[in-house]
Amino acid sequence: MKQRKIPLRKCVACQEMKPKRTLIRIVRSPEGEVSIDLTGKKSGRGAYLCGQASCFKLAKKSKAFDRALGVPVDPAIYDRLEQEFIKVEEEFRAASAREEDA
Template sequence: MAKQKKIPMRMCLGCQEMKPKKELIRVVRTPEGEVLIDKTGKKAGRGAYICPSLSCFEKAKKGKKFEKALNHPVSPEIIEKLQQELTESEQS
């Protein structure tokens, strides 16, 4: 019998729902202290996940959940870049 492969689940910062890791966008704080959007999901550092929807992004931004999850202040440029990326993905 073939064994079922386990699907890694992560919680969205905005809606607090557990979803498969591949469906979420990862924001990572590297060991050097910079905060980046991790498209590969493989970068070293502390990660936080968010659904690719603007509603979840707004909830996470309003509650300063990025800063809490990453234990580091997140610059407005990174927040703006993530918002722009989500807007583009929702339009297409």
């Protein structure tokens, strides 16, 4: 098996470096809209977060997205993203588990 370099990114909440595919990307579009980017391909300034709700909670508490995205993020947006995050978290985990099996 060839050894591949695994791209690492830092989680904005817990500050740990992790393989990019285990992280969920949050993106601020050029229009200023903050959303979850499961494809990792949306344009805009991005921030990475571990695929787990505890890191989202930590990010919310410490306003980590404000710093990472360079804009003040409204608490209502954190709340909305948290709901989405919890939904995608399950899918995301199932997807990474499938990838590991393959």
